[in-house]
Amino acid sequence: MPLLAVESLETRYGPLRAVDGVSLRIEAGETLALVGESGCGKSTLGKTILRLVPHSGGTVRFGGVDVARLRGRTLKPFRRRMQMVFQDPSASLNPRQTVGTILSAPLRVHGVHGRIERRRQVEAMADRVGLPVGGLVRYPHEFSGGQRQRIGIARALILRPELVVCDEPVSALDVSIQAQILNLLVDLKSDYNLSYLFISHDLGVVRYIADRIAVMYLGRIVENAPHHSLWSRPLHPYTQGLIRAVPGQGSPGRPNRVAPIAGDMPNPLDPPDGCRFHPRCALAADICRVNDPPLRAVLPGHDVACHFASA
Amino acid sequence: MKSLGLFLRNPTGLAGSSLLLLVIVAALLAPVLFPGDPLDMATTPFIWPLQDPAFPLGSDSLGRDVLAGIVHGARVSVLIGFASTFVGVVIGTLVGACAGYFGGRLDDLLVRLMEVFQTFPPFLLIIVLVSIAEPSVATITAAIGIVSWPTVARLVRAEFRSLRERDFVLAARGLGYGAARIVFLEILPNAAAPIIVTTSVMVATAILNESALSFLGLGDPNLVSWGSMIGAGRDQLRTAWYLVALPGAALVITVLSLNLFGDGLNDALNPRARGR
Numbered sequence: 001m002p003l004l005a006v007e008s009l010e011t012r013y014g015p016l017r018a019v020d021g022v023s024l025r026i027e028a029g030e031t032l033a034l035v036g037e038s039g040c041g042k043s044t045l046g047k048t049i050l051r052l053v054p055h056s057g058g059t060v061r062f063g064g065v066d067v068a069r070l071r072g073r074t075l076k077p078f079r080r081r082m083q084m085v086f087q088d089p090s091a092s093l094n095p096r097q098t099v100g101t102i103l104s105a106p107l108r109v110h111g112v113h114g115r116i117e118r119r120r121q122v123e124a125m126a127d128r129v130g131l132p133v134g135g136l137v138r139y140p141h142e143f144s145g146g147q148r149q150r151i152g153i154a155r156a157l158i159l160r161p162e163l164v165v166c167d168e169p170v171s172a173l174d175v176s177i178q179a180q181i182l183n184l185l186v187d188l189k190s191d192y193n194l195s196y197l198f199i200s201h202d203l204g205v206v207r208y209i210a211d212r213i214a215v216m217y218l219g220r221i222v223e224n225a226p227h228h229s230l231w232s233r234p235l236h237p238y239t240q241g242l243i244r245a246v247p248g249q250g251s252p253g254r255p256n257r258v259a260p261i262a263g264d265m266p267n268p269l270d271p272p273d274g275c276r277f278h279p280r281c282a283l284a285a286d287i288c289r290v291n292d293p294p295l296r297a298v299l300p301g302h303d304v305a306c307h308f309a310s311a
Numbered sequence: 312m313k314s315l316g317l318f319l320r321n322p323t324g325l326a327g328s329s330l331l332l333l334v335i336v337a338a339l340l341a342p343v344l345f346p347g348d349p350l351d352m353a354t355t356p357f358i359w360p361l362q363d364p365a366f367p368l369g370s371d372s373l374g375r376d377v378l379a380g381i382v383h384g385a386r387v388s389v390l391i392g393f394a395s396t397f398v399g400v401v402i403g404t405l406v407g408a409c410a411g412y413f414g415g416r417l418d419d420l421l422v423r424l425m426e427v428f429q430t431f432p433p434f435l436l437i438i439v440l441v442s443i444a445e446p447s448v449a450t451i452t453a454a455i456g457i458v459s460w461p462t463v464a465r466l467v468r469a470e471f472r473s474l475r476e477r478d479f480v481l482a483a484r485g486l487g488y489g490a491a492r493i494v495f496l497e498i499l500p501n502a503a504a505p506i507i508v509t510t511s512v513m514v515a516t517a518i519l520n521e522s523a524l525s526f527l528g529l530g531d532p533n534l535v536s537w538g539s540m541i542g543a544g545r546d547q548l549r550t551a552w553y554l555v556a557l558p559g560a561a562l563v564i565t566v567l568s569l570n571l572f573g574d575g576l577n578d579a580l581n582p583r584a585r586g587r
Contacts, residue, residue, distance in 0.1 A: 052481050079487030092478035096500040105496075106486045155482070 010057035020219035033210035089148035100136035146177035324575015330568030398456025403463025411471025504580035511573035
C-alpha cells in the first residue's frame, strides 16, 4: 500500500479549478517532485493534500485512510503525520514568537507533556538542522534567510511526520544557500525515513532530490515518471520544453540558446478545449483541439497525457 | 523592548506619558492629599484662585475646594476612562477576532450587530443606557464600554482578515492547533499594536463621555467629577469663570496627554511609520 494515494482530486477557488482531477501516489521513503509553471496549481495541490485548503472532489488516502473526509479530532492525529515546509520562511514563522516557542508549541499541542522533555526534543531538532542552540531564545527576524528555513524545517519535523510537503523550499533563498538546504533535506530524509512531495518550478533543483517527477500543467498532471526515465525520455511536449529550458541542457551546437515554450499559460478560468496544452504545442493536430488526452502508461511506470506519445 | 526604547526617545510620546502619569498620580494620591469628602463645604464661597494660600484654586458657590475637586475628579475620570475602555476592548476584540478569523455567516451576523450599534449616536445611547439603570460608576462604565466596542471590533476584524491568510497561520493549522490557540496565541499578538494605539484614544473619548454625562447631571451624584464641576460652575460663568475653566483645563490636559501618548505609541509600534 502506498503511503499517499491521491485519486481524482479537485480544488476550486470559486469558478477556478486550481486542481482539476489529479491522481498520484507516493510510496513510503519516496520523493515525488511536482514541477510546473507558476499558477499551474502545484502549491494548491500540496495544500489540499495537507487539508490546508478545502477540496471539492476526489480522495486523499494517507496510510489507507481518506483524510479528505476527516474533521476536527479525527484529523488531528493525521496532522502530526503530514507536515509542510513553506516557500517563504519569513512569512511562515510567527514574528512574535521565539524560535523555542515555535518549535515546542507543536509538541505541547500533540500531548508531549513535561517542559524538560519538550526542551530536550527541541534542542535535539535545532541541533540536527544546524541551528545554534543559543538561538532558541531569539526571534525569527534575527536570523538569515537560510537559517530561517532551517527553523521552518525543524518545525515541520519536530512531530516526526512520515510525509513532508516541501513547497518551493529553496526558491526564496540565495543560490549559494540553496544547495545547503537541499542537502539538509536529503540527509533528514534518510535519518527520519521521510517521504517528500517536493514542489518546485525548477527542474534543475528537483534533479538532486527526486525519485519520481510529476509534471503539472493547468491543474492537471501531464507526465509522471521515474526520475531517470523522465530525463532520458521525456514524452510530453511540455516536459520536453521544460527540460530544454534547464541551463546546460540545450543542444550541443548552441549551448547558450534556450528554445522557450511558445506563448503564455492560458487563462485557467477558461481552459482550452481538448488537450490543454494544444495552443502552445508544436505537435498539435485536429484531435488535440477536440479530445482531452487521458493520462496513460506508455512505458512501465511512465504515464503521459498526450495523443502522440508512444514507446 | 525595542519599541519601548523608541517610545521613550519620542518627544510626543514622552510628553504624553509624563502628563498622563501626573494625572494618574493625582488620582491615586487624592485621598492622601485631600482627605475628606470634596463635596463638603470647606471655606467661604467664591474665593478666587491665588487669593487664599490654603485654597490655591479657590472655592465654588458652595464653598467647596476647587483643587480638591479637581484632584478627586481625576479619580472618576481615570477609573471610568480605563475601566470602560477595558470593557470595550475585551468585547470588541472577542467579537472582531471571531468575525475576522471564522468569516462566513458568523462574520455576516457580527458585522450586522456592529452596524446596529453604530447607527445610534453614541452619546445618546449612553444617556439611554444610564437612564435605564441607576447612575453609578459601574453602570456608566458599562454604558460607555458597550458604546465603544464596535470601533475595536471593526479594527480587530480587519487585522484578523488579513493575518489569517498569512503562511504562519496556515502552518499553525497544519500543525493541528485549535482555533482558540490560533486566534489568541498566533494571530492576536500580531494585531496588538493597532489595538493598543486605539485603546489610548478610546480612554480619552471615554473620559469626555463621562464628563459630558456628569455635566448633564447624569453622573454618579455621590462623586465629584470634572463634568459635574463644569456643570455646577456654568451658572456663574460671568462672575466666576474659573469654576468652569479650571476643571475644563484638567480635562483638556488629560485628553491631550492620551492623544500624545497614542501618537507616540503608534510611532513606536508601527514599523512603517518609523524614520518619518
